[in-house]
Amino acid sequence: MGRSVVSRFDVVCIGNALVDVLSHEDDAFVARTAVERGTMGLVDEARSNEIYAEMSPAIEASGGSAGNTAAGIASFGGRAAYIGRVADDTFGKLFTHDLRSLGVHFESRAAIGGLPTGRCLVIITPDAQRTMCTYLGTGAELDTSYIDEAVVEAAAVTYLEGYVWDPPPAKGAVRHAAAVAHRADNRVALTLSDPFCVDRHREEFLELVEHDVDILFANEHEITSLYEVDTFDDALQRVRGHCEIAALTRGKHGSVIVHGDEVHVIDAHPARVIDTTGAGDLYAAGFLFGFTHGRDLAMCGRLASLAAAEVISHVAARPAVSLAEWAAAGD
Amino acid sequence: MGRSVVSRFDVVCIGNALVDVLSHEDDAFVARTAVERGTMGLVDEARSNEIYAEMSPAIEASGGSAGNTAAGIASFGGRAAYIGRVADDTFGKLFTHDLRSLGVHFESRAAIGGLPTGRCLVIITPDAQRTMCTYLGTGAELDTSYIDEAVVEAAAVTYLEGYVWDPPPAKGAVRHAAAVAHRADNRVALTLSDPFCVDRHREEFLELVEHDVDILFANEHEITSLYEVDTFDDALQRVRGHCEIAALTRGKHGSVIVHGDEVHVIDAHPARVIDTTGAGDLYAAGFLFGFTHGRDLAMCGRLASLAAAEVISHVAARPAVSLAEWAAAGD
Numbered sequence: 001m002g003r004s005v006v007s008r009f010d011v012v013c014i015g016n017a018l019v020d021v022l023s024h025e026d027d028a029f030v031a032r033t034a035v036e037r038g039t040m041g042l043v044d045e046a047r048s049n050e051i052y053a054e055m056s057p058a059i060e061a062s063g064g065s066a067g068n069t070a071a072g073i074a075s076f077g078g079r080a081a082y083i084g085r086v087a088d089d090t091f092g093k094l095f096t097h098d099l100r101s102l103g104v105h106f107e108s109r110a111a112i113g114g115l116p117t118g119r120c121l122v123i124i125t126p127d128a129q130r131t132m133c134t135y136l137g138t139g140a141e142l143d144t145s146y147i148d149e150a151v152v153e154a155a156a157v158t159y160l161e162g163y164v165w166d167p168p169p170a171k172g173a174v175r176h177a178a179a180v181a182h183r184a185d186n187r188v189a190l191t192l193s194d195p196f197c198v199d200r201h202r203e204e205f206l207e208l209v210e211h212d213v214d215i216l217f218a219n220e221h222e223i224t225s226l227y228e229v230d231t232f233d234d235a236l237q238r239v240r241g242h243c244e245i246a247a248l249t250r251g252k253h254g255s256v257i258v259h260g261d262e263v264h265v266i267d268a269h270p271a272r273v274i275d276t277t278g279a280g281d282l283y284a285a286g287f288l289f290g291f292t293h294g295r296d297l298a299m300c301g302r303l304a305s306l307a308a309a310e311v312i313s314h315v316a317a318r319p320a321v322s323l324a325e326w327a328a329a330g331d
Numbered sequence: 332m333g334r335s336v337v338s339r340f341d342v343v344c345i346g347n348a349l350v351d352v353l354s355h356e357d358d359a360f361v362a363r364t365a366v367e368r369g370t371m372g373l374v375d376e377a378r379s380n381e382i383y384a385e386m387s388p389a390i391e392a393s394g395g396s397a398g399n400t401a402a403g404i405a406s407f408g409g410r411a412a413y414i415g416r417v418a419d420d421t422f423g424k425l426f427t428h429d430l431r432s433l434g435v436h437f438e439s440r441a442a443i444g445g446l447p448t449g450r451c452l453v454i455i456t457p458d459a460q461r462t463m464c465t466y467l468g469t470g471a472e473l474d475t476s477y478i479d480e481a482v483v484e485a486a487a488v489t490y491l492e493g494y495v496w497d498p499p500p501a502k503g504a505v506r507h508a509a510a511v512a513h514r515a516d517n518r519v520a521l522t523l524s525d526p527f528c529v530d531r532h533r534e535e536f537l538e539l540v541e542h543d544v545d546i547l548f549a550n551e552h553e554i555t556s557l558y559e560v561d562t563f564d565d566a567l568q569r570v571r572g573h574c575e576i577a578a579l580t581r582g583k584h585g586s587v588i589v590h591g592d593e594v595h596v597i598d599a600h601p602a603r604v605i606d607t608t609g610a611g612d613l614y615a616a617g618f619l620f621g622f623t624h625g626r627d628l629a630m631c632g633r634l635a636s637l638a639a640a641e642v643i644s645h646v647a648a649r650p651a652v653s654l655a656e657w658a659a660a661g662d
Contacts, residue, residue, distance in 0.1 A: 024651070057402065057429035059647060060391040071388065090421035098388040316390055320355070320646075 072285025
């Protein structure tokens with residue numbers, strides 16, 4: 001925990017670089033387009049275009065789970081880096097601008113030619129839930145050559161998206177990053193990302209959590225899917241001892257942080273929920289900002305809940321206001 | 332007023348097609364970048380990129396004054412068409428999607444190669460005021476060949492942005508559209524757009540208002556600039572009789588509608604102001620929807636105020652919710 005003083009970065013986040021295309025749709029849209037409500041589904045470019053053609057007027061904003069987390073950490077005033085692959089196109093330029101303008105270190109070279117920058121169609125239903133259809137584009141081509149070892153070595157925490165287990169070269173790249181981080185005596189954090197993503201990679205995630213992950217982020221659906229159990233408490237009992245710290249979120253019911261015998265039950269920060277896109281990503285941002293700044297786990301959880309509450313109170317997945325004023329909490 | 336029954340379109344809106352790039356900035360940003368607070372300034376591509384590089388994380392959303400008005404009319408359930416020039420690029424595709432998904436008729440061909448789709452950097456300051464820096468891109472190349480005469484003939488009202496007087500070929504195109512509209516016995520509406528725009532084209536605007544414009548939209552700064560008078564009331568007395576209807580807006584002080592001896596003073600609809608981008612455009616949308624659906628002028632003003640209130644209650648310049656539920660008001 002004390003490494004942040006000597007580290008150049010608090011956290012390096014590695015993930016699928018995406019621009020979000022967000023629109024409000026009714027429940028009939030979800031039924032008609034046969035998307036799986038509340039989850040992230042992978043689609044190819046043709047299907048992405050097909051769904052987009054059906055969508056209402058949208059707004060575009062940089063996204064990507066780990067990108068949102070990096071933006072959140074920077075918004076608190078933390079030192080964040082990002083590794084992910086964009087193309088040299090309009091969406092790639094927007095994505096790059098939006099991270100760098102927050103001071104996030106993002107030097108991954110843009111892919112020239114080939115696949116475009118990935119995009120995530122985000123369908124916001126009247127219940128404020130988001131359903132995502134992702135075309136990964138060139139993001140899926142992230143490979144080991146993109147892992148800047150100096151950055152990973154210089155970061156107290158290396159944070160990985162579960163989503164990057166979907167494209168095979170990216171999975172190899174993040175496994176390499178985790179090995180570099182541990183060799184440098186840094187921490188490795190993982191978010192399980194999505195219950196369907198857990199379904200696709202359960203064996204690998206179980207083995208990762210057992211051997212490679214120091215800090216695990218998961219929501220209730222993801223952690224019960226991981227252990228194939230029925231209740232949150234069953235999953236909680238299973239995860240204890242399998243990784244150093246587990247931060248388990250339950251939406252409006254708050255979150256539970258487990259670290260050996262230490263257990264903290266954290267309330268959700270009150271919010272008028274407009275769009276839940278980015279809630280988990282910003283929870284991780286608040287937690288990791290606190291963690292790399294020497295806060296105790298309960299305060300890490302409170303910063304996490306606060307960042308999540310901010311991002312669900314408006315459309316789009318990154319903070320609309322600076323989180324810096326909260327950064328001193330618990331200092 | 333009764334033409335909507337036999338017209339295929341209520342309103343055709345003609346303007347500079349733009350995608351907005353919106354970010355929150357502090358007052359120091361405005362000073363540092365030397366933009367003129369609260370106005371629209373034209374910039375070239377290099378200057379646009381320079382200001383963008385300084386901006387905070389942004390969101391992107393379709394904009395353009397007349398585009399916002401067309402979207403607003405469609406949101407009420409009106410039949411709107413749009414004429415403007417985009418390129419065959421990412422922003423051009425977003426702009427086209429966002430209008431067509433509302434049912435707006437937009438068949439202007441995309442320019443292949445050459446200049447990109449125009450963009451408007453929108454700087455939102457803590458007072459919710461917006462300052463705009465526009466790179467017109469291919470929008471400036473709108474010419475008479477883009478004016479679909481059948482669409483103009485089929486629209487009860489042809490609505491023109493003052494901004495299109497800036498690029499010389501576009502000015503010729505909208506003058507042609509106005510002539511076609513009048514030949515078909517339709518109405519011509521104009522918004523003065525911006526006080527600096529009025530400064531640039533005062534003589535032409537005075538002559539237009541006198542001879543060609545049936546319905547004039549202007550805010551207090553624009554109408555006092557047009558007549559070079561000090562007070563709103565002086566401008567009001569001058570505009571009476573120069574065009575059939577003038578709808579003059581005063582921000583939170585509401586608006587005044589003048590039609591010969593008929594004068595209506597309309598209150599602003601209450602709103603929590605987040606971002607004033609699009610307020611004037613949506614005022615025009617509400618007014619023109621009412622006007623082309625046979626509402627009396629006072630009700631046109633109330634629909635206008637309501638649409639403006641909706642758009643200033645969130646970031647971005649087009650309605651975030653359907654305005655259709657208000658469409659029956661005063662029916």
